[in-house]
Amino acid sequence: MTAGENSVQSKKCIPDLAPLEAVLFDIDGTLCDSDPLHYIAFCQMFAEIGMEVPDDEFVSKNIAGKHNDDIAAILFPDDIPKGLKFMEDGEAKFRRLASENLPSIKGLYKLTKWIEDRGLKRAAVTNAPKQNAELMISKLGLQDFFHLVIVASDCERAKPYPDPYLKALQLLNVSKDHTFVCEDSLPGIKAGVAAGLPVVD
Structure with a gap:
C-alpha cells in the first residue's frame, strides 16, 4: 500500500x-x-x-483504475475522439486476451464461499466497460455470486466519485455502516471512502 492509498483509508474497522x-x-x-x-x-x-x-509511474498515476473517458483525455488531450477510439480498441484487445486466460486472485473462492455461507449481499462495482465486466465475471465463474453489477455508465460520475458505491448501497438496500469494499486502485479506494465505507485494499 502506498502512502497516498493509506491516507484515504477509512478509520472504521471491519469488526465495527x-x-x-x-x-x-x-x-x-x-x-x-x-x-x-x-x-x-x-x-x-x-x-x-x-x-x-x-x-x-505514469500508468499508476494516470491510468490504473480510471474511467476510459478520463484516460482518453489524458493520453490525447488535443484529440478526444481519437483517445476514445484508442481506448475502445484497447478494451477489445483486452477482452480477447482475457477470454483466453484470466487468473483469479489468490484466495478468491475461499472469500466468496465465506460470504455466501453467511448470506451476505454482494455487488460488483467497476469503472470497466459493461462488456469487460460481464466477461471477467463470467470467466471467473461468478455470474451467480453477485446480486448486481454496477458499471461506470450506470452513474452520472465514475470512481473516484462515490456515486457507483452509493448506487450499490441503494439498490442492495443495505447500510454503509454494515458494508465494506474490496478495492485495489487509488480511484476506487477514494470512491469507497467518499461513500463513507471502509475499504480493504
Whole structure:
C-alpha cells in the first residue's frame, strides 16, 4: 500500500461493521489478475500508432483504475475522439486476451464461499466497460455470486466519485455502516471512502 492509498483509508474497522450486511467488490485487479493483460493490450495499441509506451509511474498515476473517458483525455488531450477510439480498441484487445486466460486472485473462492455461507449481499462495482465486466465475471465463474453489477455508465460520475458505491448501497438496500469494499486502485479506494465505507485494499 502506498502512502497516498493509506491516507484515504477509512478509520472504521471491519469488526465495527457487525452485523455485516454486504460486501462490494471492484473487479479489475481485485477479483482477477487483469493488470498484465491490460498492459499487453496497451503496448500493442501504442505500437500500432507509433507512440512510446508510458512508464509504470505514469500508468499508476494516470491510468490504473480510471474511467476510459478520463484516460482518453489524458493520453490525447488535443484529440478526444481519437483517445476514445484508442481506448475502445484497447478494451477489445483486452477482452480477447482475457477470454483466453484470466487468473483469479489468490484466495478468491475461499472469500466468496465465506460470504455466501453467511448470506451476505454482494455487488460488483467497476469503472470497466459493461462488456469487460460481464466477461471477467463470467470467466471467473461468478455470474451467480453477485446480486448486481454496477458499471461506470450506470452513474452520472465514475470512481473516484462515490456515486457507483452509493448506487450499490441503494439498490442492495443495505447500510454503509454494515458494508465494506474490496478495492485495489487509488480511484476506487477514494470512491469507497467518499461513500463513507471502509475499504480493504
